[in-house]
Amino acid sequence: MSLAVQIDQNGGPEVMKLVDVQVGEPGPGEIRIRHKAIGLNFIDVYQRSGLYTLPMPLKLGMEASGVVEAVGEGVTHLKVGDRAAYASQPPGSYCEVRVMPAKCVCKLPDGISFETGAAMMLKGLTAQYLLRRTLPVEGLEKGDFVLFHAAAGGVGLIACQWAKALGLRLIGTAGSDAKCQLALDNGAEFCINYSQDDFAAKVKEITGGQGVKVVYDSVGKDTWDKSLDCLRPFGLMASFGNASGAVAPFAPGVLGNKGSLYVTRQTLFSHITTRERTQAMADELFDVVLSGQVKIHIEQTFPLAQVQDAHRALEARKTTGCTILTL
Ligand SMILES: NC(=O)c1ccc[n+]([C@@H]2O[C@H](COP(=O)([O-])OP(=O)(O)OC[C@H]3O[C@@H](n4cnc5c(N)ncnc54)[C@H](OP(=O)(O)O)[C@@H]3O)[C@@H](O)[C@H]2O)c1
Numbered sequence: 006m007s008l009a010v011q012i013d014q015n016g017g018p019e020v021m022k023l024v025d026v027q028v029g030e031p032g033p034g035e036i037r038i039r040h041k042a043i044g045l046n047f048i049d050v051y052q053r054s055g056l057y058t059l060p061m062p063l064k065l066g067m068e069a070s071g072v073v074e075a076v077g078e079g080v081t082h083l084k085v086g087d088r089a090a091y092a093s094q095p096p097g098s099y100c101e102v103r104v105m106p107a108k109c110v111c112k113l114p115d116g117i118s119f120e121t122g123a124a125m126m127l128k129g130l131t132a133q134y135l136l137r138r139t140l141p142v143e144g145l146e147k148g149d150f151v152l153f154h155a156a157a158g159g160v161g162l163i164a165c166q167w168a169k170a171l172g173l174r175l176i177g178t179a180g181s182d183a184k185c186q187l188a189l190d191n192g193a194e195f196c197i198n199y200s201q202d203d204f205a206a207k208v209k210e211i212t213g214g215q216g217v218k219v220v221y222d223s224v225g226k227d228t229w230d231k232s233l234d235c236l237r238p239f240g241l242m243a244s245f246g247n248a249s250g251a252v253a254p255f256a257p258g259v260l261g262n263k264g265s266l267y268v269t270r271q272t273l274f275s276h277i278t279t280r281e282r283t284q285a286m287a288d289e290l291f292d293v294v295l296s297g298q299v300k301i302h303i304e305q306t307f308p309l310a311q312v313q314d315a316h317r318a319l320e321a322r323k324t325t326g327c328t329i330l331t332l
Contacts, residue, residue, distance in 0.1 A: 016055075036105065045068075125163070147171070220241075
């Protein structure tokens with residue numbers, strides 16, 4: 006048996022309930038993993054609220070670390086007793102122990118704690134595919150400007166540090182001066198408090214009127230229009246989230262008027278479809294973390310039983326960096 010967080014209907018944090026569930030043996034391609042720590046992500050909020058619709062009842066959570074307890078037929082990269090961590094579908098990581106597909110589960114290097122592993126897999130692999138694989142048609146070179154919204158958040162703080170390590174000049178945005186300072190302390194070259202300042206005007210000022218090559222936008226509804234104004238011709242609008250709400254439909258003609266822009270909507274789960282690709286991405290993440298180029302800031306910790314409070318804090322923009330649930 007395992008305690009797990011389940012919802013029977015979409016709604017606010019109060020719909021999340023701790024239930025006892027049966028945990029069986031892993032089938033072919035699966036493992037059973039006993040969690041040590043669980044990562045909190047904004048996608049959990051979308052799945053709980055119903056912005057992303059999934060069948061009910063639904064177990065929540067997409068990221069965790071733990072110890073492999075049993076291995077199903079055909080799984081060769083993991084064995085019983087291995088320390089491991091993952092960002093993976095299907096949801097269901099908010100629990101003590103689970104059976105799940107092994108494909109996206111990676112062995113955790115000895116130098117990375119369970120807490121860090123749980124905090125960094127979904128957010129760090131996201132920063133990896135954004136900065137390393139979601140590139141403008143003209144490419145990204147050292148010294149290029151990029152704009153990264155919500156720079157003091159979970160994905161944001163990792164991206165600030167990674168961008169600096171890659172030699173990129175990251176302009177961040179964040180909702181308070183204190184959050185901006187945190188982003189600056191972690192590698193952002195500039196950070197704009199977008200709850201006070203017109204970020205498009207500031208970006209133009211910082212870049213001498215040129216604009217940036219890429220905008221990485223996870224805020225969505227509130228930042229979409231102005232983000233397009235931050236791009237230089239042939240720039241890339243990389244949308245990857247909707248913390249403020251879903252982006253409204255738009256007419257493609259606007260992209261021509263603003264400089265023949267490109268738009269993409271990315272999701273991690275298109276990138277980690279195979280074991281090999283997931284491991285290659287994870288290896289890059291492990292390298293930057295083990296080398297100290299990227300520090301994983303776990304700024305909030307909640308016991309699993311207080312998951313409702315964790316969601317409330319995340320949605321109210323009260324968190325910075327990563328948040329984990331403990332067991
Ligand atoms: N597509 C993918 O592959 C993928 C993968 C991982 C994450 N994501 C997305 O990336 C974003 C960051 O994820 P995360 O888990 O690291 O969360 P997070 O950045 O720690 O938290 C979200 C942040 O968004 C900002 N925000 C702006 N408007 C908001 C609003 N109306 N309500 C709530 N927050 C608002 C807040 O920062 P400020 O107060 O500084 O504005 C808040 O702290 C999320 O949108 C998530 O869905 C996408």
